[in-house]
Amino acid sequence: MADQGTRGWVRTQPRVTTISVTWDTHDGREATVRNPPPSRAKLLRAGREILLTAGRHVLLKGLTVSAVVERAGISETTFNNNWPTKVRNGVLGGHRKYIDDLLGSLVSDGPRITQDVLADRILQVFGENQGDPRRALRELARWDFEAVRDHPATLTRMLVATLARDHPVAVRSVRLVYDDITRKAARAYSSTLAGWGGEFRRPFTAESIAVVLTSLVEGMTLRWLLDPKAVPDELFGDAVTALVGAVVDVEQRHEHIDDVMEPLSREVIRKYRAEEDRDDPDDPWTAILEAAEGEFAQRGYYTTQLHHIAAAAGVDTAKLTRFFPTKADILEHGLRPVHDDLKRQVSHDALLRRGPEDVVRRHLRRLARAVARHRTWFDALVSLAIQDLARERDEAAARVRAALDFPALIAPALAAGQDAGVFVAVLPPDELATMLTNNVLVRAFSRCEHPPEEVAAAVGAVLLDGILVAP
Template sequence: MTDRDASTMQFVDAGVTSLVEAPRDILERGLRSEQVVNQAGASQATFFRKFRTKSEFIEAVITSLTESTLHSADKVKQTVRAQLAANDDALRPTVTTLVKEAFDAIVNDASTARSLLSHIFAGSHRRTSTALENEYRRRDELVSAAYEALFEKTDATLRRPFTTKTFAVTVNAVIDGFRIRSRIDSRSVSPDMMSDALLAILGAVVDMSGLHQHLDDVVGPIDQPAETRPLPRDPRAAFLAAARSEFGKRGYFMTQINDIADTAAVPRVAANKLFPTKPHILVAALQSRVDSLRETVADDILIGLGDVAIIENFLLRCAQLASDETEFMDALLVAVAHDTYGEPESLLSLKEKLNIPSIIAPIVQRGQDNGAMSTISAPMDIAAGITNTLLLRCFTRRSDSPADNAAFVGAMVLNGLAHP
């Protein structure tokens, strides 16, 4: 065969396309040169100038099935590091983003079919078998490179008996399984499912404790009695401390009450009695702070502060609340903003018990009555607009101090944007 120039590859690609797209026709009639020539849009004369025999052509087709288009290990590390930096070194969003970016290429029907065909031919074709072995070796190196980049800033190790090699083989086996399943049942395979599976493997296999643990430390004997931890002296306080951590790590929707209970060493049955839903957790965590905020406004009224000064004080204290209770306040914003059809009573409880805008609605009303404030809308609507603007500012500008966030929102809503 001549060098694999553009016209040569045109015939090879046509042969591969026939194998991938019409395997039944190949079984019935064989891979005919006429079909390949028509597919390539060329002539028989050109075909036989490129391939002396049909066997030589088939050899080229089979060999092309295993040709690699993989990135280098350095490129993989650069990509992983860039995603880590973009996600503040958080593992879940980094893995999720990497999987989403690669998903279409992983489950591509044509590339999956080529891979399956190469495995079929490998049994009777030594060159293909060797090429596949090399391909797997390169893929294992890329998984190892991704692992190193993900955890290079930590003291992470792989739990025994896993090694970097066996970990890479496992990950590639999972990816291959998803690829094959997607070819037949694409609706059951999604980027989120794939990233969740990889995160589950990482969670089980990667040891962050620095103790060089064994896999048995994670999965014990099934007949071993469950460890019983003593009930905390104050189950409510222990549960709320664990809830703060879980909301901070996983966000409102991914956090589960049972997971919080397990972390807090509070029996699940007891936890569900104390906190039937996640909104009940938020009320328990924030009620005293909101009541304190309400009392400070009442004190400002009692000592005779002006309406604008009271609102400015409210903004500062509310911004401080958002800073002190970041995990719970973030969860509260999500819970109230989301249309939670499944929990209408609990959502109503949040709006009633943690009704922060209602604290300053009377001040807005008084300002409207004495002509000091605009009557553009009802007092409660204005109070909600002021409060929501402040909390959104605190939510999106975490690096700014509470005083700075309060001053910005105060200047904007109290002084307006127009020049005097």
């Protein structure tokens, strides 16, 4: 094939390399340019510079070919050789194709520099400040803010958000940059936190903190660009110090972020109720159970305290304990309707004289559905059981386990099956019932994306089929 440009760009080479950026054609296909000449990159760079530095000109006159070639110092003929006007094989041509390629190359200058040196910078700053996290955090934040503020890649990402949100290549390129920032920053944060002997309060993780801090510094950069007096250099450092002070727990109490607000929340609620002269909820029993379910879901059973539940329910702790003396009592009454409903359905199966195998399989399906519907309560039950096994037996926990004895619901059917020769008697029926029940719970939690029927079927295939007497 003949040369395609003034620098002898030959497209028919025995071995070719392709640039990393592809773009979408107008019919949805992707195309790539092989062995691009230097002039192509120079013209794309000129377009990016115009967008970043001459926005008003672009709004007035558009991003014209003449403006691009003038900025690049390259002839219009060379531009046309790189982006022929003619449409070939459905691929965009000419000025339109250049704009498409330009949008796809907006982040080609690479991500901001900070994530590549963040870990080393953290170690250096903490060493220089004798380990004082307040001084170190402010110094790190100031350095990061200045780096982000001054780096052209920040403006480029803002440009993509403004002009190219619907351009898949541009958006994908930005996401790759953010993924890289998040990964490297999270690794640095995790290492630092391990050195402190601390942990993040739920639901925060090193990755989510990295996203928050990146979003915060870029948002403050945007405000600084438009209103610099409102964003002094130390403001980001103050914000980071406040955030880290809230989300980091060096005592490893497995807390939730709401716990930081607990003293303030209690005082505000107390004043609110005093000013409004509000009575207790019309149905405090139900209000407490609903509040407990919400707190268990957010904090977990272990770390939820009675005063958390009382505050969420709108009652004081003394009144709560009149209904439920312990957290275990709340759990018992929260799950009792579920337990009683499953018990009723098993008894109905028996009245209908269903076979032992049918009774057990139907119960496993119903149990899996119940776990899916009431996951928070069952999670609390499992947490209580594990806690009880790991220490001296707790009286309240033992009482709950006796009242909510889910394995006992199918023990009679298993015993009847063993007596009838349906199930082998390798274990007592109560142990088989416990094994089946526990495996449904474990699989329902570990495969929460699976339908309950699949959970029950998997447990039945592995365990129940294993105890069936061969025909």
